[in-house]
Amino acid sequence: MSDCALCQDDGGLVLVRHADWRLVRALDTPAFPATYRVIWNAHACEWTDLNPEQRERCMDVVARVEALMRQHLQPTKVNLASLGNVVAHVHWHVVARFDWDSHFPAPVWATALRPIDELRWQAARPRLAQLDAALTAHWA
Amino acid sequence: MSDCALCQDDGGLVLVRHADWRLVRALDTPAFPATYRVIWNAHACEWTDLNPEQRERCMDVVARVEALMRQHLQPTKVNLASLGNVVAHVHWHVVARFDWDSHFPAPVWATALRPIDELRWQAARPRLAQLDAALTAHWA
Numbered sequence: 311m312s313d314c315a316l317c318q319d320d321g322g323l324v325l326v327r328h329a330d331w332r333l334v335r336a337l338d339t340p341a342f343p344a345t346y347r348v349i350w351n352a353h354a355c356e357w358t359d360l361n362p363e364q365r366e367r368c369m370d371v372v373a374r375v376e377a378l379m380r381q382h383l384q385p386t387k388v389n390l391a392s393l394g395n396v397v398a399h400v401h402w403h404v405v406a407r408f409d410w411d412s413h414f415p416a417p418v419w420a421t422a423l424r425p426i427d428e429l430r431w432q433a434a435r436p437r438l439a440q441l442d443a444a445l446t447a448h449w450a
Numbered sequence: 451m452s453d454c455a456l457c458q459d460d461g462g463l464v465l466v467r468h469a470d471w472r473l474v475r476a477l478d479t480p481a482f483p484a485t486y487r488v489i490w491n492a493h494a495c496e497w498t499d500l501n502p503e504q505r506e507r508c509m510d511v512v513a514r515v516e517a518l519m520r521q522h523l524q525p526t527k528v529n530l531a532s533l534g535n536v537v538a539h540v541h542w543h544v545v546a547r548f549d550w551d552s553h554f555p556a557p558v559w560a561t562a563l564r565p566i567d568e569l570r571w572q573a574a575r576p577r578l579a580q581l582d583a584a585l586t587a588h589w590a
Contacts, residue, residue: 356528358517362510369509370502377498387538388496391531395547395555398527407535415535419557 316399317353322346325442326449330364331371333445336403341426342418343438344383344406346445348372355398368402374448375404382441383434386414456539457493462486465582466589470504471511473585476543481566482558483578484523484546486585488512495538508542514588515544522581523574526554 315321322334330352336345348371354360360368376388385406392402407414410430412422455461462474470492476485488511494500500508516528525546532542547554550570552562 356516356520357530358513358520358528362513365509365513366506369505373498373502373505376496380496380498387533387535388498389531389533389535390497391529391533391557393527393529393531393557395527395529395557417531417533417535417557417559419560421561 314353314399315397316349316401321349321401325446328371328449331368333371333375333449335442339405339418341412341422342405342407343431343434344379344385344441345418346375346379346404348375348402348404350400354400355394357392357400360400368400372402372404375445378444378448379404379406379441382437382444389418454493454539455537456489456541461489461541465586468511468589471508473511473515473589475582479545479558481552481562482545482547483571483574484519484525484581485558486515486519486544488515488542488544490540494540495534497532497540500540508540512542512544515585518584518588519544519546519581522577522584529558 320334322336324332324334326333332349332351334347336347339345348368350368372390379388383406386409387407389405389407390402405418410427412424412426413420416423460474462476464472464474466473472489472491474487476487479485490508512530519528523546526549527547529545529547545558550567552564552566553560556563
């Protein structure tokens with residue numbers, strides 16, 4: 311699909327490149343630094359365009375990302391979503407939410423409720439780096 | 451969890467009531483009449499609070515809802531999400547999106563881009579009813 315952004319580009323900083331999927335950290339969500347995406351490599355528009363075995367493998371990755379995210383960041387809540395209205399290529403968002411983040415408890419796509427707390431995100435940087443490392447190591 | 455809305459209430463119009471989960475159609479999303487929720491009956495905050503076998507069963511339901519939604523509504527895109535920032539009790543949103551809906555291609559939680567097209571939703575009513583019936587029949 312030559313016009314599909316996720317066929318042409320990685321979609322973020324690649325942490326794991328598997329034969330069937332890749333795990334990236336988003337670089338385009340400044341209010342939510344702990345945003346990861348599990349992207350199916352082959353072009354598929356809808357979740358049910360994958361077969362059951364592919365879906366199971368993809369969700370295993372999503373669950374593992376969530377588990378490591380919880381372990382390293384202790385977020386208030388983890389948000390999972392597969393939308394694809396703009397880029398209709400299967401990808402799961404896994405986002406760590408904190409009760410102090412700019413939008414909580416609203417979804418990340420809603421209007422911000424408060425300014426980004428740069429100091430708290432800065433303080434979280436070591437743990438964010440640990441999570442990146444743990445994710446990379448898990449599939450190494 | 452006496453203070454959890456999804457422990458106290460069904461969370462919508464119940465179409466299927468299974469031992470472990472229920473399928474409801476949302477009644478609180480007027481802009482998105484084709485919004486379904488797969489709700490895990492037992493209280494669990496995060497997706498990874500379910501064990502792998504429970505997650506697989508839950509996602510099988512989500513996928514089946516998506517498949518029947520595609521068959522009956524032919525939406526532009528299906529949106530899947532498990533957020534739970536307000537009600538931290540595992541539930542999946544399965545939402546049929548259309549390129550003419552009030553928010554497309556923005557997420558349903560973003561600011562509307564245009565008015566609700568009541569006439570088109572009214573025209574879709576027979577298919578929405580067919581989808582309800584097909585979902586109910588599938589697990590009957």
